[in-house]
């Protein structure tokens with residue numbers, strides 16, 4: 258089969274996730290055939306540096322034989338069995354133990370799911386169930402954040418705060434509210450009258466104050482939990498100002514509201530700690546996980562449940578009517594276990610914290626001098642560039658879709674860098690080398706140059722049209 262054969266069949270039969278089906282059909286998909294280390298190789302033989310680790314998940318990179326072997330061995334032994342009805346199997350038990358050893362000390366239980374979305378569905382049921390058992394059944398509201406991503410099931414998208422998602426296929430799950438996100442560049446520095454001229458730290462405290470105002474508006478006796486990612490990933494690699502998390506923690510403690518830290522992206526080394534919550538000292542009650550748990554080699558997720566909630570569910574809950582056919586799937590669990598063992602043996606997390614994170618930060622900051630870039634930020638191995646119009650120093654008109662242009666030019670130059678509006682984001686595999694970081698930054702710069710050139714062409718064309 259040739260590229261064009263795959264594209265024809267893809268167009269005929271395949272509805273892609275988060276895709277304008279018709280537009281993609283006209284354009285044709287890029288066919289990815291192989292992966293090696295931090296590179297993917299397409300059906301035309303192009304070797305592309307995967308600056309997104311697939312979808313924030315291929316943390317150990319492509320082609321790890323150890324993970325292939327772990328899957329093969331487990332499939333021979335017991336490809337599938339469930340964890341319902343008083344049964345389990347060695348891979349699920351071992352993985353549960355490993356996860357709870359790596360998690361903060363107050364977290365000693367895990368509930369397995371097949372994905373991050375299912376993990377957040379589980380979270381919603383658990384927090385409401387917890388308060389019902391505590392004799393406060395009216396504590397049902399969950400507060401999330403605008404522009405947050407918590408998955409694509411109905412509960413996931415309701416907890417998330419992405420307006421375009423909310424507009425499709427509603428109504429959403431009731432009793433979920435959203436407060437502003439701590440995105441200083443977009444809503445502080447360039448906010449619509451929100452916090453103009455403020456410094457990031459004041460802005461961070463203001464976001465925490467917005468959470469408190471929402472709690473008071475709903476009634477503290479009605480609010481079950483607050484859900485947020487330590488660093489917002491899909492929303493645009495939003496690293497909150499230093500003032501944000503301590504202020505949020507204080508608000509939640511004041512009103513006795515559970516904290517859910519969505520670790521689906523930040524977990525497993527992305528921020529240079531095993532969990533993003535550890536980096537920020539969050540001590541959350543629940544931590545949904547997925548993605549990097551298996552380095553994306555097989556689908557698996559879960560919820561790490563802190564003692565406060567777990568003890569109540571165990572001691573007072575009776576049967577919890579919840580679970581998935583693939584909760585703790587043995588082959589997926591065996592691969593996740595091997596993935597975590599390799600990460601420990603190779604010191605991957607420490608390397609991100611002490612070496613790769615600081616190295617990326619230094620190289621990435623150099624891009625802040627590019628005329629198209631208004632801000633360059635990174636933490637561990639997650640980073641973002643905020644694009645601005647060099648002519649005005651303001652943000653571009655959204656309709657120009659400059660971010661998408663830059664992303665397409667990036668792909669053409671051999672780098673996957675994603676765009677969220679006019680925010681360019683990266684989240685490379687955690688095994689990337691210094692030389693590969695250099696290549697990533699050089700290719701990102703080349704794509705920025707190409708974007709600038711393309712914009713200049715368009716402006717010249719427009720001027721010529723006007724004068725003609």
Ligand SMILES: *Cc1c(COP(=O)(O)O)cnc(C)c1O
Nearest residue numbers: 372373374406407408519521547
């Ligand atoms: C990807 C993601 C999810 C959803 O995970 P799926 O495995 O795609 O269902 C949830 N939360 C966050 C923060 C994510 O990035």
